[in-house]
Amino acid sequence: MIRSFAACLLVLGMLGHSASAQEASITEWRKDREEPIDQPQKPALREKEADQPDFARWSFGLNGGYAYRLFRAGRITSHDEQEYIKDLKSGIAFGGEVAYFPWKHVGFGVRYEMYKGKANLDSAQSEKVTIQHLSGALIHRSFLKNGKTAVLTSLLLGYQPYENKSTVGAQQFTFSGKTMNWGVSVGIEQPISPKLALNLTGTAMMGAIYRLQRKTAFSTETLHLSKDDSVDLSRFSVTLGIRFM
Structure with a gap:
């Protein structure tokens, strides 16, 4: 009984470690792909520059x-x-x-x-x-x-x-x-x-x-x-x- 309980704890610990590792992996995955999504400020800057006149007022x-x-x-x-x-x-x-x-x-x-x-x-x-x-x-x-x-x-x-x-x-x-x-x-x-x-x-x-x-x-x-x-x-x-x- 004690062995079964210990085995369960071991399995739960491994599952928890696996889940946290997977979560960390998901976080890295998101981070790597969210940066280019958050970066489209360069086109916005280009649009801003396009709004400025190319001639002297x-x-x-x-x-x-x-x-x-x-x-x-x-x-x-x-x-x-x-x-x-x-x-x-x-x-x-x-x-x-x-x-x-x-x-x-x-x-x-x-x-x-x-x-x-x-x-x-x-x-x-x-x-x-x-x-x-x-x-x-x-x-x-x-x-x-x-x-x-x-x-x-x-x-x-x-x-x-x-x-x-x-x-x-x-x-x-x-x-x-x-x-x-x-x-x-x-x-x-x-x-x-x-x-x-x-x-x-x-x-x-x-x-x-x-x-x-x-x-x-x-x-x-x-x-x-x-x-x-x-x-x-x-x-x-x-x-x-x-x-x-």
């Missing part, structure tokens, strides 16, 4: 270059006058732009540009012209086949102040006015680093002033101009710039 740029005014001059009677008008039409343009792209190909921006030009005629007559414009911009961006170089086309609409400081003999005048302006620009942008790009842009601006304020040392007068006598602010510029993204 915000950018800030500075630029400068050559500008040429498109107004039609009156009758020119001498070579000196011809050179004077040529100098008055030619000038420099410089400014900056902030842009935001909520979508890859369409964005919005604010652009500021200043034009400066001057001319002298035999030291008896001179003009120094400053034209500014502050515009809102609707921007379309398309990429070339390399996926990096972008072509930016902008439609501009905004505000344009004008100032002309003139001297005729001993008299000095300041003409000033303001008007709405609109324009278009087309540029190509080439990244040189993840946060920096170079761009070359051509811009055409349109606008005319029909009311001027003329100031002298003694008086201020408002001039109302006809269509034929209006001040044409139309111009074209080519600028080279740097953009931070």
